[in-house]
Amino acid sequence: MLTSELKPTEEILGYLAEGERVFVLGCAGCAEVCRAGGDEAVAALRAALEQGGWTVAGGASFDFLCNRTLVALRLARFSEELDGADSLLVASCGVGIQAVAGASEKPVHPASNTTTLGAFQGVWPSEERCARCGDCVLEYTGGICPLTVCPKGLLHGPCGGSHGGECELEPGRSCGWQDIHNRLAETGQREMLSRYQPPKDRRRQLDVPLARRRSVFWALEYSEEDE
Amino acid sequence: MKFRERLERGEFVITCEAAPPKGVLVEKVLEEAQSIAAHVHAFNVTDLQSSVMRMSSWALCALLCARGLEPILQLTCRDRNRLALQADLLGAWALGMENVLALTGDHTTLGDHPEAMPVFDLDSVQLLDAIGKLNAGRDLVGNELDGETDFFAGAVVNPAADPLEPHLEKLRLKIKLGARFVQTQAVYDVESYGDFAQKAQGVGVPVLAGIIPLKSAKMARFMNENIAGVHVPEEVIEELEAATSKEDRVQRSIDLCARTIRAVRPLCQGVHLMPMGWERHVPAILERAGL
Numbered sequence: 001m002l003t004s005e006l007k008p009t010e011e012i013l014g015y016l017a018e019g020e021r022v023f024v025l026g027c028a029g030c031a032e033v034c035r036a037g038g039d040e041a042v043a044a045l046r047a048a049l050e051q052g053g054w055t056v057a058g059g060a061s062f063d064f065l066c067n068r069t070l071v072a073l074r075l076a077r078f079s080e081e082l083d084g085a086d087s088l089l090v091a092s093c094g095v096g097i098q099a100v101a102g103a104s105e106k107p108v109h110p111a112s113n114t115t116t117l118g119a120f121q122g123v124w125p126s127e128e129r130c131a132r133c134g135d136c137v138l139e140y141t142g143g144i145c146p147l148t149v150c151p152k153g154l155l156h157g158p159c160g161g162s163h164g165g166e167c168e169l170e171p172g173r174s175c176g177w178q179d180i181h182n183r184l185a186e187t188g189q190r191e192m193l194s195r196y197q198p199p200k201d202r203r204r205q206l207d208v209p210l211a212r213r214r215s216v217f218w219a220l221e222y223s224e225e226d227e
Numbered sequence: 228m229k230f231r232e233r234l235e236r237g238e239f240v241i242t243c244e245a246a247p248p249k250g251v252l253v254e255k256v257l258e259e260a261q262s263i264a265a266h267v268h269a270f271n272v273t274d275l276q277s278s279v280m281r282m283s284s285w286a287l288c289a290l291l292c293a294r295g296l297e298p299i300l301q302l303t304c305r306d307r308n309r310l311a312l313q314a315d316l317l318g319a320w321a322l323g324m325e326n327v328l329a330l331t332g333d334h335t336t337l338g339d340h341p342e343a344m345p346v347f348d349l350d351s352v353q354l355l356d357a358i359g360k361l362n363a364g365r366d367l368v369g370n371e372l373d374g375e376t377d378f379f380a381g382a383v384v385n386p387a388a389d390p391l392e393p394h395l396e397k398l399r400l401k402i403k404l405g406a407r408f409v410q411t412q413a414v415y416d417v418e419s420y421g422d423f424a425q426k427a428q429g430v431g432v433p434v435l436a437g438i439i440p441l442k443s444a445k446m447a448r449f450m451n452e453n454i455a456g457v458h459v460p461e462e463v464i465e466e467l468e469a470a471t472s473k474e475d476r477v478q479r480s481i482d483l484c485a486r487t488i489r490a491v492r493p494l495c496q497g498v499h500l501m502p503m504g505w506e507r508h509v510p511a512i513l514e515r516a517g518l
Binding site for chain 1: 333334336345352384392394397400412
């Protein structure tokens with residue numbers, strides 16, 4: 001299970017342009033268990049958007065946002081609302097946010113930070129990967145995680161080892177930053193490429209605080225022993 | 228006159244790479260540097276180039292400083308986190324280094340310790356940010372320092388990268404964060420360099436074109452196959468292959484290199500030589516290039 005939490009509301013609202021019409025999507029899987037997905041999170045995000053003066057084009061919550069094919073199938077039911085939206089706001093783990101970005105032609109905003117794997121990792125065939133950095137940057141990278149697609153985890157563009165759209169480390173492996181560049185060009189968000197991203201807070205990636213270790217999301221067996 | 232002053236005055240500047248030894252014997256590299264010092268304005272000291280473990284870049288820089296030679300400290304993000312990078316920069320300043328070239332660094336898996344943990348806590352853009360803060364008397368998180376640095380910071384770019392646009396975008400960001408000069412990956416294809424120079428015209432800082440002499444056709448082929456974004460045109464390789472003797476091959480190599488320098492000279496504000504063991508031929512190359 002991937003443990004996620006909603007980003008601070010100000011951070012989420014900071015992603016949105018004035019008058020942007022947003023479709024809110026929540027994952028009803030792991031994220032819902034963490035109370036950072038599902039109907040509850042979607043309702044909270046809708047309320048926050050409306051309170052801030054934004055238009056909510058629609059909302060939905062379903063399980064397995066981490067699977068791109070399922071996401072594409074399920075989003076088809078909301079095609080009318082999606083047509084009226086400028087972007088999607090996604091409450092899910094980083095895998096889910098990336099799967100939605102891969103299934104949608106519109107920009108995707110992350111509503112969540114993914115913090116740990118909890119007790120175990122879900123096995124779900126997908127190209128998307130999440131490094132559980134706890135400080136999701138998918139907003140700035142076209143819904144493609146630079147920490148996992150780039151072997152160096154760079155936050156600003158390709159290194160000198162990128163050529164012909166490929167990474168020098170493995171033949172046939174695409175350069176993650178070339179992919180990010182292409183995606184941002186497609187979604188009309190090229191200005192993201194000239195944005196400076198300050199150094200990451202690595203604590204959120206490397207350490208699991210005591211409070212979370214004691215939570216049921218960390219390890220179910222411990223909570224059972226406690227009872 | 229210092230490297231920085233020359234660039235700021237708009238002079239044509241020549242830099243040359245010096246690699247620290249794999250070991251502790253520094254005499255050879257210091258003597259080589261000394262022998263070409265009259266032809267070169269500053270020495271770039273590499274930082275575990277190609278991720279091969281060697282003596283620290285700052286140590287050789289300090290030894291060059293002690294001999295009155297001006298170094299450019301190459302600093303990569305591969306091996307140090309933000310604490311160590313800043314600590315080494317403070318130490319470098321105290322030891323007399325004034326120029327820093329900020330690099331991402333090759334990945335650890337390409338070197339001779341492929342099992343090592345790659346760090347990349349900061350990337351090259353963030354490293355330039357850190358240098359700018361040290362220059363302003365603060366560390367990366369804003370703590371005040373006892374005295375400030377005044378580093379002249381530089382950045383790198385591969386002018387033959389294809390597609391070029393993502394690399395140019397990153398270069399602009401590096402300059403926005405404080406890079407004041409640029410040194411490039413090796414140039415062989417002058418036409419494609421011209422294309423880069425035109426697109427990079429607006430970046431607003433001097434660019435030094437990278438030059439690596441091709442010692443043989445085999446080396447040229449190796450570079451085409453193994454170095455990302457380096458393209459030696461086929462006619463250049465053929466010219467080297469047509470050599471009739473070892474001496475002829477050396478002369479052809481020097482000629483080719485000098486020709487490239489002449490061709491790129493109007494398109495840049497300096498050249499950065501990476502002689503790869505051919506330090507002894509640097510004076511001949513520069514002479515034939517008319518420098």
